[in-house]
Amino acid sequence: MNLTERRKEFLRHVVELYRKTRLPVHYPSLAKTLGVSKWTAYDVLRELERLGYLMRHYTLTPGGVGRSHVVFSPSRKALQIFDPKEASEEGEGYQEWRAVKEKVLSTLRQAASEERLQEVLDTVLGEFYQAKSPVARAAWSIALFLAYVRQLGHKGRTAIQRLMAHAPGGKTRLVLLAGAVLGMWAQEKDGFWEEKLADLLREHVPFLLRLTDEEASLLDPLWQESGL
Template sequence: MESLTRRQREFLAAFLRLYRRLRRPLHYGAVARAMRIGRATAYEMLAALEGLGLVARHYQSPEGPGRPRVLFRPTAQARRILAGVWEAPVWRAAQARVRSELQALQARLEPTAVLQWLTARVEEGSIPEGMARMAAGIGLVLRFLQATEGPWPLPRGKALDLGALASLSAALTALARAEPHQVHALLSRIRWFQAQWERLDPTDRRRLSRFTRQILQETGRAG
C-alpha cells in the first residue's frame, strides 16, 4: 500500500475517532459536519482512502422513494495502521500507571534510577503506556539538564516535538554513567519511541506533549 500523506493520516485518524464514538457507518455529510469541512472534501478524502483499502462503503436503502445513502466505515487495515489512536480511558490508565511508578521512584529521582526505570520495562505494557513512560523520561532528562546546564525554557503554548527531543534522552547515559547494555537498551527505546511518534495523529502528540510538561511541573521544575 502506498504511504499516506499527512493530510490523509490526520483525516483517517479523525474519522476513526468519530466512528468509534458513534459505533456505526457514517454518511460523508455527517463526517463533514463533525470535522467542519465541506461535504465534497469529506467525500473526496473518503473515496481516496477507499482506494487505499482503508475505508469501505456500503449503500443503505431508503425507507421510501429515493436514492440509497452512501455510508463509510474504516477497515481492519485502517485500525491496524492507526493502532496508536488512543481512546481516552486507555490514555488515562497509561498516565495513572506511569505516575504511580514515578511516585515510587520519588525518593531517588536521579539519573541512575531513572535510567534503570526506563530500560527495565522495554517490553512491558501497552503502546500508550510505553509512550507515556518515555515522554515522562524525556521530561525528567530535561529537568536534569536544566539542573546542570541552567534554565532551558520550552516554547509556551506549543506542542513539543518529542520525536526530536527524544534524542536528548541519550544524555541520561552520561549523567548516569551507564553500562554498555544500558546504553544499548536506552537507544533501542528511543528509536522505538521515535518510530511510534511518527505514526501518531496530532491529538495523541498533543496529549504526550502536555504530559511531558506536567511531569516537569510535578517533579519540581516547570517548562
C-alpha cells in the first residue's frame, strides 16, 4: 500500500486541522472539509493509519452518554512529510495530553486511601497552578473535584455517580460535576475545602465554558477512568 496523491491530500488536511487545534481530528469533520462522505473519510484515514501516518484514539462524544468516537492524530512520520522542522520540534502533541491524563489518573488512584488524601490534594493543587496548557489546567481542576468526591461517604459518591452517568457529555457534564461538588461542600463547610474549592469554583466554570468541544471530549472520560 502506497501513499497515493489522494491519500496524501487527506493526510495534508488532517495535519492542517491538527495544527489549528492541537487536538486529534474526528473523521466527520474531515469529511465536511473535503466534501466527501464520512465513511469515505474514515476508510482513507484507516488506510493512512495502517501506513503509519496516523494514530487512532478514542474520546467520548460531546453531548453523548458513555459513547466514544474515533479520532486521529498525525504521527511524526506524517509531520515529517509536510514540515520536517515541525516534526522535530513539536513531536506528537496528543502524547503530551496522554502523559498529563496518566499522571492525573495515577494521582487520583492514591486518593482511595484516606491516609494519603491530604498528600494527594497537595499534589493536585501544585499541578493545577503549574499547568501551562488549558486542557492540562482543566484536567487538574477536575482532579481536585474528583479527589473531593472520593472522600465522601457511600451515599454522596453514589449520588455523584448517578448524576454523572445520566448527564449529557462534554462541557455540560464537567460543569455539573463542579456544581454538585459545590452543593456538597456548602453543607460541610470544611475549613480546607472552604478555602480551596471556593477559589477554584469561581474560575472553574467560566474556564470550562471556554474550552472547545474537542478539548471537553478529551476531559470528559476522566470521571469514569478515575474509578469514581
